Amino acid sequence: MSIRLVIADDQALVRGALAALLGLEPDIEVVAELGDGTGVAAAVVEHRADVAMLDVEMPGLDGISAAAAVRRAAPSCRVLMVTTFGRPGYLKRAMQAGASGFVVKDTPARQLAEAVRRVHQGLRVVDPVLAAESLTAGDSPLTEREGEVLKAASDGGTVADIAKSAMLSEGTVRNYLSAAMAKTGGRTRAEAARIAEDNGWLL
Amino acid sequence: MSIRLVIADDQALVRGALAALLGLEPDIEVVAELGDGTGVAAAVVEHRADVAMLDVEMPGLDGISAAAAVRRAAPSCRVLMVTTFGRPGYLKRAMQAGASGFVVKDTPARQLAEAVRRVHQGLRVVDPVLAAESLTAGDSPLTEREGEVLKAASDGGTVADIAKSAMLSEGTVRNYLSAAMAKTGGRTRAEAARIAEDNGWLL
DNA sequence: AATGAGGGATGACAAATGTCATGCGCTAGC
DNA sequence: GCTAGCGCATGACATTTGTCATCCCTCATT
DSSP states (O other): OOEEEEEEOSOHHHHHHHHHHHHTSTTEEEEEEESSSTTHHHHHHHTTOSEEEEESSOSSSOHHHHHHHHHHHOTTSEEEEEESSOOHHHHHHHHHTTOSEEEETTSOTHHHHHHHHHHHTTOOEEOHHHHHHHHHHOSOOSOHHHHHHHHHHTTOOOHHHHHHHHTOOHHHHHHHHHHHHHHHTOSSHHHHHHHHHHTTOOO | OOEEEEEEOSOHHHHHHHHHHHHTSTTEEEEEEESSSTTHHHHHHHTTOSEEEEESSOSSSOHHHHHHHHHHHOTTSEEEEEESSOOHHHHHHHHHTTOSEEEETTSOTHHHHHHHHHHHTTOOEEOHHHHHHHHHHOSOOSOHHHHHHHHHHTTOOOHHHHHHHHTOOHHHHHHHHHHHHHHHTOSSHHHHHHHHHHTTOOO
16 A cells, blocks of 8 residues: 655646656655645545645745644644755744654655655654754744744835834834844844744744 | 756755656656766766756856856756746856756746757757846846945845955945945845845846 | 046945833733 | 733934945056
8 A cells, every 4th residue: 555645845846856756666656746835735635645745935825834734634644844944943843733754855865755654654754953953943032023023124125114014113113123133143134034034933 | 869967956855856757758867966066067078968957056166157167068068957046147147158948946847858858959948938037137237346245245244244254344335235225226235135136146 | 548437445414223211001820 | 919021112322324425546448
């Protein structure tokens, strides 16, 4: 009985290539390919998938939320996250969302099928380096609002822009940015945003 | 006689998956896989490759420079760029560096093998949407120094940081940033950096 | 020889940003 | 019932940015 696998990744080329790679394995069957997170849970149910392989960065519903949706809709289906960026915060939140495994896209291709099998057997698959990082830097020190404001700041607008988009006064925005800078250790809002981004604290 | 292909992409999983996908084609033979740009030209020569498939974003030598190196070392080898980001400036510079094709990673997987074949036959393969964009926004309006400074600014440091890293006075840095903001249309240096980045003007 | 573009710099000024103290209301924990 | 933390806001203040005029030097074009 082969493992029924659903693959979601926004880059069609990568998605197709991963499907081709895993389709070569005799014990794995790719039953669905998706380009965003919105339809994943439904596809898992429809195809009675055993494992869902999800990218974290996706348009529509992000991989973390999609993982949670899958767990709710089909508790027997395991989730394996596959991501470009090995961000501590992503790992932590993926696990909290019910993922069983977390691999970065620069692990050797040979290990991928093995990761799928392990996850299918109920084991956890986590990059050890990332797991260690996640222990020290995993939790976001930012409050929800601080995160929101910092995220709004990350594409370079002025305080006035951020205030408008977050429905806050300019002074409040500056206060949140100041707090975020203190907590992240950044000396400008841009630096703070970059640090938070790298740690997977934004989304 | 099958097409001898060299693949370079920094993400091992993607690289392996692409190799698997293309390896399924009867007329394509993957003769080498690289994780960065530095060894590409040598590998092309060593394996007498017909086509080199290069990612733009790579550690060490970036894909554009690697393309130029390949053309110098083996003029008969065609270059197909494969990239995550469809940035007009990348396309333009890739073509100037001697690439024959440019596809983004969210084109359907089926078309990839076809793109390789077309490139091998001496045809050009370019996403039409991107080609159009490249006509309007392709050329960087920034001077070399402006680009350098903007790039240095893009990870969020202060003017003092940038001045130190570029060996310039703070006033000069501010002048360059000001010029870059005027040319890109950004209202802050962060926005200018984002715009330049999106257009493929930095690197 | 003159022109213009780019690299580099200074100084002055206005606007934006970052810091801090302070205030109020709300909710959760002790 | 008190305290602490968070959301939200003001106002004042010092710094940092961004803008502009102006200068010098070099190199390529005309």
